Amino acid sequence: MALLFRWLMRIITGLIVLCVAIFALTYYFASRSLPNYTADEAVQGIASPVEIVRDNANVPHIFGATDPDVYFALGYAHAQDRMWQMTMLRRTAQGRLSELFGERTLPIDKLLRHLDLYRTATESVDDQDAQTTAALKAYSAGVNAWLGKVNEGARGRGAPEMWMFNHAISPWQPADSIAIIKLMALQLSSQLENEVLRARTSLLLDPNLVRDILPDDPGSGIAMLPEYATLVPDLPRYAANSRAPYDPLSPVKPAQLAGASNAWAAGPTRSATGGTLLANDPHLGLTAPTIWYLARLELSTGGVIGGTIPGVPVVMTGRSDSLGWGITSSYLDDQDLFIEEVNPDNSTQYRGLDGWENFKSRDSIINVRDQSAVTVRVRETVNGPVLPADQFDLSTITPRGHVVSLGWTALSRDDTTMSAAIKLMQARTVDDAFDATEGYIAPSQNLTVADRTRVGLKTIGAIPARTPDHQSQGRLPSFGYIEGNRWFGRQPYADNPEFADPMGDILGNTNNKTSDAPFPDHVSYVWGDTQRIKRWARLMQAREVHTRESFIEAQLDTVSYTARTLLPMMGADLWFTGEAAPEGTPERRRQQALELLAAWNGEMNEHMPEPLIYAAWLRELHKRLTRDELGPLSSEFTHADPVFIERVFRNIDGASVWCDVVQSAPVETCTDISRQALDDALIWIDEHQGTTVAALRWGDAHQATHDHPVLGDVPLLSWFVNIRQSTSGGDNTLQRGKTSGVGPNPFQNVHAAGYRGVYDFADPDSSVFISATGQSGHPLSRYYDNMGELWRRGEYVPMSLDTALARAAAVGVTVLTPIAE
Template sequence: MLTAFRWLLRILTALILLSLATAGIGYWFLTRSLPDYNADYTIGGISAPVEIVRNNSDVPHIFGKSDPDVFFALGFAHAQDRLWQMTMLRRTAQGRLSEIFGAKTAKTDELMRRLDIYGLAVKSVAAQDDATKAALEAYARGVNAWINLVNQRAMGRGAPEFFLFSNKIAAWQPADSIAILKLMAVQMSTSLEDEVLRARVSMILPPARVRDILPDDPLKAIAALPDYASLFPKLHKSYAALNVADDPLSPFKPRDFGGASNAWAAAPSRSAAGGSLLANDPHLDFTAPSIWYLARLQLKEGGVIGATIPGVPLVLLGRSKTLGWGLTSSYLDDQDVHIEKVNPDDPQEYLTPDGWKPFETRHSIIRIKDEKPITVTLRWTENGPVLPGSHYDLASVTPPGAVASVSWTVLTGDDTSMTSGMRLMKSHSVHEAIEAGRLFVAPSQNLMLADKNGIAMQMIGKMPRRDAANETQGRMPSPGWKKENRWSGFLPYSANPSFVDPSTGILGNTNNKTVDRPFPLNVTFDWGDTQRIQRWLKLMKDRDVHTRESFIEAQLDTVSFTARSLLPLIAKNLWYQGEAAPAGTPKAMRQKALKMLADWNGEMNEHLPEPLIYAAWMLHLQKRLISDELGPLAADFARPDPVFIERVFRNTDGASAWCDIVQSTAHESCTDIARMSLDDALLWLSQHYGKNIESWRWGDAHQAMQDHPVLGKIPVLRYFVNIRQSTSGGDNTLMRGLTKATGPNPFLNVHGAGYRGVYDFADPDSSVFIISTGESGHPLSRHYDDLGELWRRGEYIPMSLDPALARAAAVGITRLTPAAPAGN
């Protein structure tokens, strides 16, 4: 027995030692891809020595003698820290994810091939000006220089992910950077989904109810659109929810996850210190690492500092010594779906205003890991690429004998958005920056600007020229063979909304309506915000003059105007509950919840239970209001819409009809539905967070879901790569934290301000910024999430152009020395 015990002990000891050795070897291999920030490299592709000084927050400050050398170093730094992320963005744009992820990404690849995003990016290289071409080429050389070093020195394949997936990395090309910029348009444009959804809803609801569930901005009425079924009589009404890409790697997001942002500026007359102020926080999907990467470039025109996207040689959000710029989504309607009639005698032709014409057709091969490749037939019409019915639920709105195509501003081979961004970085004044925006194509943005003397907001991006007689005004798919439904080019830049040095001295945008113009000059019918703007207006009006701190306070504000306005309306007949109900009963919990909400000021604070009660109530209220009328289509409206709910409870145009449950004999009032929904919410909350209502915390449910798109789904690994943080804010607060709205954890914070910046031109080097994770994309780096906790607490880091400050306590200085020419 003793001998057996000894052998078991020896075996166990050996297994433990073997496990430790394996873990140690694995750790050694993984850490090989951590870059040495203090290394010196002799390298080709630059004309003079370059320094990459990483300050104590790991933000690279790049100093070189020429702009191409600086862009080379930016490419080098991006590749050092975010090589996996860059290659994934490129693969997404190319439609080549399935080569390493298999069949699950095949639909995404197919759609990207049909849109031909990468092919159009390749064509767009020639459209850039000479300086931009030089920057793109230098940047690509910098990326490739790091890739070559990784291969030559066996530096852990460049990133840990390459040990699990293919480590074949193609050389970086100028077109790759343009493709990633175009990919942002894919992620942010939602007009196509809106058109299809409006068409589907119009087939099952009367026009008044369509206006309820898909409300226009309440500040302006809109004439009724035709019933979609009347445009295509042979189309059968359908509830069917068809195949939609649902993968973290897919750029095609749900319609309510389109781009959003905040930006505001104050002129010197409204600034306490006498210099212009600008604040900006763009809202995108949370990921680990963040899509944003902070950097400073010392260009010939001067230093610029701000947020870049790995793979793109631009400071997209930031400032120079004399100019600051920020972006918000303009919500321009930049897409139109067309129903194309196919020739019944020749399926290779479609109908145009001039008769039958052949589709432009070619084939594309999608290679799929562990499966046979598939060949996709790509077809284009004069209106744009043909999309299959299996995408965007298009089959449900496409009649027999027809296909759907899409017109989209991003689908052009002469896209000069990169040149526009390059000129913006080098602008010295608001007026120069506005002129730089003239060349921007897509995705359309509101460009918020501030220099030392003034402020401006200019919409950039091409506006489609639509016919005033367009049958659906671009709000639903239209017959593509009719001339009045087609685009006739683009409107001049002068038609884009522009606001320069307003008399009030304050400019702001929260994706709210910016102009009130009739179609077809209206920009869009579907603005992104009707709520945050109300809170912003109050904060701006509360002060005669503003400071950097007051702008930060507004950026971090968590008071929900929506909660303050909806709760008195919804609960007006519920506040008084009569005598206290017996403890432990649903009525007693309801009474307690209503008492807490009555005393609540609408602050969506992570430490409070009231925001969780409110959010759960609104979620269940939306579900009860729409489930009977919409059936399976209700899944597309899971997120509570405050304008819809307000219309219902104010009975706008008879909207209270939504409160009656169609399938029941009794007639339910809105008060009945409000009470039942609150009981539903409290039951759900007690099941998930316990019965002690005072112990509930909004932050426990509203965690920022900053997950690694690939490793974040793998058991065990996900605990090391995903970043979860308790957060304040909500769907409609200025510190926006958009909830998931579906699934077992509907209140996860999945979309918000991955970047925040506040610039003060009274003292430019006192400006501040932050991103939501860290600069490094390497999970074993201490800079993978080091900025995340500061971000969660509402803190910032200095945004200085002072070289001495960058060098003070720097985590490393990388020196690049040009290699001697061959033959010397």
């Protein structure tokens, strides 16, 4: 027995030692890729020495004698901290994820090969102006210089992920940076999916019900559109979903999670200090690390500082000493789907305006890890590339003998967006900024700008030129062989919506409607917001003058205008009705919930129970209202549209018919459905969050999910690479924390402000900014999540162009010196 015990102890001890050794060895190899920020490096590609001074938040301040040298150093810094993220963005744009991840990512690669984003980026390189071409080449050289250092110094293959997915990294090219901007356009676009959803819904419902469930933003109306079934006959009234579940590696986000953002600016008459103010917080899907990387560039035209995207040599949102700029998604209708008839006697042809025309086609080979390569036939019509039928549920709305092509401004082969972005960093005034962005193609944005005396907003990006007799006004897929459905170029940039020197000296955008122009001069029929703008307007008008602090307060505001509007309707006949029910009964829990909500001001605070009760009630109400009319299609409507709920409860145009359950004999009222939905919500809360209503916390359900897109689901590793935080806010608050709407945790915060910045031009160096996680993409770096808790608490770091301040608080200085040739 003693002998057995000794051997068991030896085995256990040996296993412990082995585990420790494996852990130590893993840590050693992973930590080899951590960069040393205090270094002198000799590199090729610069004309004179360059300094990268990293302040105490690890924000690089880059100083060089020439602009190309500064861009070189930015590429070097991006590669040091985000090499894995950059290579993943490039692989996604190229349609080459399956080389690393196998069959899992094959649908993503197929889509990107059909869209041909990388080829269009390559063809756009020669369309850039001289300074942009020089910037792209210098930036690429900087990235490649770091790759050279990794190879020379055995620096852990550049990132710890490379040990798990080892694959050669090709040199960075100017086209790679352009392709990443196009990839962002894909992530921010939702018009394609909205067209498909509207088509599928119109095949199922009466036109009046379609108008309810897919409402236009309140405002000027439009002419009634035809049913999709009348445009494209012989389709089933309902077809099941055809696409695979959403993959976090996909750049195509669900339409409900398309781009969103806030930006507002105040002129001198509305500023307490007499200077202009600007605030911006772009919203994207949360990841670890965030897509944003803070940086300061000292260019020949002056310093610029703000948020960059690794892989792109541009400050996308930020400021100089005289101009600040912010971006919000414009929701421009820059995508149209075309139903193309295929020649039944020759599948290489499709119907054109005057007969059959040949598809442009070629084969594209996708290498798949551990499997045989897959050959994809890529086809294109005059309207755009043909999309795979299994993407976007296209098979459900495509007639037999037809295919679907996509018209999209981001597919331009003479895309000068990069040149426009470079010019914007050199602008000094509002007018300069508007002039600089004339060549901006995609993704379309609302550009909010403030110089020292003026503020302005302009929609930038190419607007397709359509004919007035378009069959569906661009809202539904339409036949590509009908001339009236086709595009005929782009609208003049001067016609893009523009607002400067507003009468009240204050302006802003929360993805709300910006134009009431009739078709075809409209911007969009689908907008990103009808609610946040109401709260913003109230906060802006509540003060005669504003300060940096009041702009921060608005940026962090968590009061839900939606909750304040909908709850009185949802509970109109439920508040304080009946006698007090016995403790422990469902009726008593309903009364407790209603009592809490009756005294609630709509603040979606993470520490309160009311936001959870409200959110769960609204979710269950939406399900009860829609699932009988929509059936399985209701799974596409993951978030309640506040305009739809209001239409139903106000019975606008007879919309209260949604409250009656079609399959049941009784006629249910909206009060009946609302009561049942509240009971459903409390049951869900009991099962998932606890039974004591007053002890509930919204933040327990509304956790921000900064997850690693690749390693986030790997057991044990997820503990190291994912960042989870209890957060305030919600779907419709200014501090927006969009919920997932699906799965066992439907209230997780998955889409929020990855960057926040507030700029005060009375004292520019008092400006502040923050990113959602940290500067480094390396999980072992202390800068992987160093800003995460500040971001969660609504705190910021200084956004200063003061060189002395950056040097005084430096955590490291990297000096790059040219190698003598």
